[in-house]
Structures are given as C-alpha cells and as structure tokens.
Amino acid sequence: MIEIVLIAVILILCGLLGWKDREGRLERSKLINALLAKNAQEMANLDLADKTEIKVKPNNQESSYVPMENLSDEDFKKAVL
Numbered sequence: 001m002i003e004i005v006l007i008a009v010i011l012i013l014c015g016l017l018g019w020k021d022r023e024g025r026l027e028r029s030k031l032i033n034a035l036l037a038k039n040a041q042e043m044a045n046l047d048l049a050d051k052t053e054i055k056v057k058p059n060n061q062e063s064s065y066v067p068m069e070n071l072s073d074e075d076f077k078k079a080v081l
Contacts, residue, residue, distance in 0.1 A: 007067070033046040033047060033050070
C-alpha cells in the first residue's frame with residue numbers, strides 16, 4: 001500500500017517539475033520578445049506570432065495534367081482544340 005502512495009507522490013512531483021519547466025520556457029520567451037521589441041505594438045505582434053500555428057494542408061487534388069507521351073493522337077487533338 002505504501003508503494004502505491006510513494007509512486008503517486010513521485011508522479012505528482014514529476015508533473016510539477018514538468019509544469020515548472022514549461023512555465024520557465026514561456027517566461028523566457030516573453031522576456032526575449034520584450035527585449036527585441038521596440039514598442040508595445042511590436043511586443044504584441046511578437047506574442048501573436050508565437051501563438052500562431054502554421055497548418056500546412058497536403059494538396060490531394062488530382063490535376064488534369066497528363067504528359068504528352070501518355071496521350072493518344074485523338075486525346076491530343078481534343079486537348080489542343
């Protein structure tokens with residue numbers, strides 16, 4: 001029974017250390033932004049840039065491009081007209 005309690009305490013302490021490290025990184029980032037910014041507007045822009053996530057969507061659309069080598073004579077004539 002005591003082992004379970006000790007394991008729970010260790011897990012809670014590990015969680016607290018991780019949270020403290022994360023908060024330290026966030027504060028360090030804010031300090032760097034404050035040092036780089038020339039005015040309050042630039043600081044707000046840097047904070048917004050840090051919070052913005054760039055999401056790249058893969059292009060799954062099939063293009064209508066077909067290489068000329070793969071076209072038959074009839075298909076080539078239709079594509080030209």
